[in-house]
Amino acid sequence: MQNFLELYSKSVLTALGFFWKAGWAFILGYFISGMIQSFVPKKQLTKYMGKANLRSISISTIFGAVSSSCSFAALAAARTLVKKGANFIAAVAFMFASTNLVIELEILIMLFLGWEFLAAEIIGGLILIIISSIIIKLTYPDNILKKAREKVKQDSSNIEDDFDWKKRIKSKKGWRMVGNSFVSEWKMV
Numbered sequence: 001m002q003n004f005l006e007l008y009s010k011s012v013l014t015a016l017g018f019f020w021k022a023g024w025a026f027i028l029g030y031f032i033s034g035m036i037q038s039f040v041p042k043k044q045l046t047k048y049m050g051k052a053n054l055r056s057i058s059i060s061t062i063f064g065a066v067s068s069s070c071s072f073a074a075l076a077a078a079r080t081l082v083k084k085g086a087n088f089i090a091a092v093a094f095m096f097a098s099t100n101l102v103i104e105l106e107i108l109i110m111l112f113l114g115w116e117f118l119a120a121e122i123i124g125g126l127i128l129i130i131i132s133s134i135i136i137k138l139t140y141p142d143n144i145l146k147k148a149r150e151k152v153k154q155d156s157s158n159i160e161d162d163f164d165w166k167k168r169i170k171s172k173k174g175w176r177m178v179g180n181s182f183v184s185e186w187k188m189v
Helices: 002-040 042-049 056-067 071-083 088-100 102-113 114-140 141-157 166-168 172-188
Strands: none
Touching: 002 102, 042 071, 042 088, 042 141, 056 071, 056 088, 056 102, 056 114, 071 088, 071 172, 088 141, 102 114, 141 166, 166 172
16 A cells, blocks of 8 residues: 555656646746737737748747747747738747747756757757748748638637737736636637
């Protein structure tokens, strides 16, 4: 009986550890997605991420690396970016950056493996973003991307396009919107 309880307690601790390792990334990613939905006006987002150019892809890459999400959360945030007017290629760059150029991962790589591995991780992540951007640009017909954007718009017909984000971020309504978005993202998974 003693052996069983000891094994059971170790199993529970291991399960909680796995839950935390995956859970914090989900929580952060869905929180970021909710904040994008609630506090970023479509007009502003489209201005910075609305084209498939170097500037939009670079901005998306930086924001993705800072968001540091798991793949499900990165997908949710990228979907939100597309809803808000980001170009599909910029949204894909965000997804790859948020899963491959994660700041926390880069710190760990530097500490445990050294600067050479860190350089390889960063260069490899950037190459992945460049190659995916080129492949998407060359292979995805515009009509498919337009249909996908229309589908996303239909799914989110209640998104307000123009608002004062400074007022909304200070209001209870704005943070309630973040919470509602957060719950919706969890339901999607």
